[in-house]
Amino acid sequence: MWLEQFYPDECTESVYQIDFAAWYQKGYRGVMFDIDNTLVPHGADATKEAVEFFGKLQKAGWKTCLISNNKEARVKRFNQEIGSLFLFDAHKPSRAGYQKAMKLMGTTPETTLLIGDQLFTDVYGAKRSGIYSILTTPIHKKEEIQIVLKRRLERIVLHFYQKEQQAGKRNKAEQRKRQADGETKRKRR
Ligand SMILES: [Mg+2]
Numbered sequence: 001m002w003l004e005q006f007y008p009d010e011c012t013e014s015v016y017q018i019d020f021a022a023w024y025q026k027g028y029r030g031v032m033f034d035i036d037n038t039l040v041p042h043g044a045d046a047t048k049e050a051v052e053f054f055g056k057l058q059k060a061g062w063k064t065c066l067i068s069n070n071k072e073a074r075v076k077r078f079n080q081e082i083g084s085l086f087l088f089d090a091h092k093p094s095r096a097g098y099q100k101a102m103k104l105m106g107t108t109p110e111t112t113l114l115i116g117d118q119l120f121t122d123v124y125g126a127k128r129s130g131i132y133s134i135l136t137t138p139i140h141k142k143e144e145i146q147i148v149l150k151r152r153l154e155r156i157v158l159h160f161y162q163k164e165q166q167a168g169k170r171n172k173a174e175q176r177k178r179q180a181d182g183e184t185k186r187k188r189r
Contacts, residue, residue: 005127006119006154007161008135015039015115015136016053020060023113028132030063030107032098034116035078036070041140046078054082063105067097067114069121092116093125102131118147119154 012018015038020031036042039050057064066086068075075088085104090097102112109130116122117138126133138151 001160003157003160006124006157007127007164008119008123008133010133011135011137013137014139016049018115018134020057020062024060024062028111028113029061030065030102030105030112031057032065032067032101032105032112032114032131033084034092034118034122035066035068035075037117037138037140038115038122038136039139040078043074044078046080046082051081054084058083063107065101065105067092067101092121093128095125095129098125098129098131118150119157120150 064084067090072088114126114131114133123133
């Protein structure tokens with residue numbers, strides 16, 4: 001289905017819950033983050049939690065890049081204590097920003113993660129660039145009207161995405177059951 005181009009590779013409640021050590025073990029080295037509503041509420045400064053979070057990532061050997069469609073002043077203000085690589089006016093979902101972010105980090109689509117809260121910008125651009133995407137629940141519920149409208153469309157896409165995920169899980173469960181049944185039959189023989 002054409003909606004699949006907007007499906008994230010996975011979803012998470014919060015960026016702060018992701019097991020980055022596990023991703024590092026799998027060979028990932030670079031992670032790009034949307035800022036607004038992914039790391040902090042829209043327009044907010046970096047929180048203590050965010051500063052510590054980036055400190056830990058950098059210490060663990062990760063390259064990080066903020067990738068924002070927002071303006072230079074906003075991104076720089078957020079990044080003051082974070083000290084990450086960054087891109088402002090990134091024009092997500094255009095592929096150019098993702099390419100530039102990877103170039104800054106020295107990573108490839110195979111070793112890079114994208115984490116963001118919007119399907120039609122963050123996730124869609126990552127998918128077009130071959131980058132693994134993780135969708136977060138937006139931090140703040142109160143949003144501008146154009147985002148509210150986009151959220152309604154996102155809900156439609158996520159509805160189909162979740163339905164397919166559940167169908168996938170059901171198929172796997174049935175497969176396991178069939179396998180188990182087969183094994184008991186073989187044992188009985
Ligand atoms: Mg956002």
